[in-house]
Amino acid sequence: MDILLPGLSRVAVCGGTHGNELSGVYLVREMLRMEKGDKDMSTQKLLSNPRAVKLCRRYLDVDLNRCFTHAALNGPLPNPAPYEIVRARELNAMLGPKGSPQAVDLVCDLHNTTSNMGLCLIAFSDCDWISLHIYLYLQREMGCIPVRYVHFDVSDKDSYSLDSVGKHGFALEIGPQPHGLVRSNIYSAMKEGLQHILNWVRLFNSGVVFNGGSVDVFTTVGHVDYPRDEDTHNITAAIHPQLQDRDFCLLHPGDPLFQTFSGQTVSYKGSKVLHPFFINECAYYEKGVALYLATKRTFTIPAVRVHKEDHQDVRFPSEEEEE
Incomplete structure (x- = not known):
């Protein structure tokens, strides 16, 4: 049975959050x-953090992409207020308010990573049929570049990123690309991915039925920090060469994880086989994150179509049907 969902009449595309x-x-x-x-x-297009963009910095005072909790958006402002807290409230007024019927229908927030992650949709929900169908569509349309869906499981905590302001939303993350420069191949892949996303929205709004299918979702279960000196808290090792650039590979107990600056190997001491990602992300050194760890689950999502009276019964076939 098709699931009926409201149309996506307002879409926001954001760049420069970092x-x-x-x-x-x-x-x-x-x-x-x-x-x-x-x-x-x-489609509303905007630069999320124009002051940081002008300076080519991740942020001025605090990480803007951590400023969209209800507490940060609605609590008392500190004096002086960090620029990104003020900007988050401006963005919430433009695109939200978060959690309200007035919020935009879909937020696509564009990001780069220095990690070798290919193209990823990063979201706080693993049961948002809109985001998951866009993911399935991207997998079909993007060709040779790997496309993955990462679910940041915050459980009962408040989501904190810009994309959470919309009724639906995700970060479109692509790498590897060093921060502070643009690579043509990475830019082109992001542009192609965004074009497919907007095309999916147009097709959905026109009444096309998107059949269900099987999807793989990577759900975070934790992260690992670099080994550090107890006195100075400086890192004492780097990602092991056998792990570097192998985002979403299988990490087994005992596999090489770090290589100390004196040349020793530090092995993965976890008890479960997991998938590492954001491996050696440049921006996460300050956050104490060498890599995230995730489990991979496979499940089937239902068919969806827009809920409107003039619906056309035009179906977008599944891969199984095409075969």
Whole structure:
């Protein structure tokens, strides 16, 4: 049975939430430049952190992409208020308010990572049929670049990122790309991915039925910090060469994890086989994260279509049906 869902009439595409992640910055700028010629869809394009973008820095005072909890958006402002806290409230007023019927229908927040993660949709929900169907569509349309869905399980905690302001939302994360520069192949892959996302929304809004299918979801279970000196708290090891650039591979107990600066191997001491990602992400050194760990689950999502009276029964076939 098809699941009926409301149409996605308001979509926001955000770049520069981290001001030195330049694929999203230049893609949004290009979209704004071409905006007069794009009349087929109501898409809001914006640079989330313009001051950080101008300085090519991740942020000025605090990480903007951690400023969208209800407490940060609605609590008393400190004096002086960090720029990103003020900016988060401005964005919440433009795109939200978070959790309200007035919020935009879909937020796609564009990010780069220095890790070898390919193209990822990163979300707080593993049962948002809109996001999961977009993921399934991207897997079919993106060709040779790997596409994965990462579920950050915050359980009963409040989601904290910009994409959580919308009724549906995710970060579109792609790498590897060093922060502070743009690589043509990474930019092009992000542009292609975003074009497919917007095309899916157009098809969905037009009444196309998207059949269900099997999806793999990587759900976070924790993270690992670098080994550190007890006195100085400086790191004493780097990611092991056998693990570097192998995001989403299987990490077994006893596998090499770090290599100390004196040349010794530090093995993975966990008891479960897991999937590491965000391996050696540059921006996470300050957060005490050398890599995240996830479990992979496979399940089937249901068919969806827009809930409107003039629905057309046009189906987008599953891979199994095409075969």
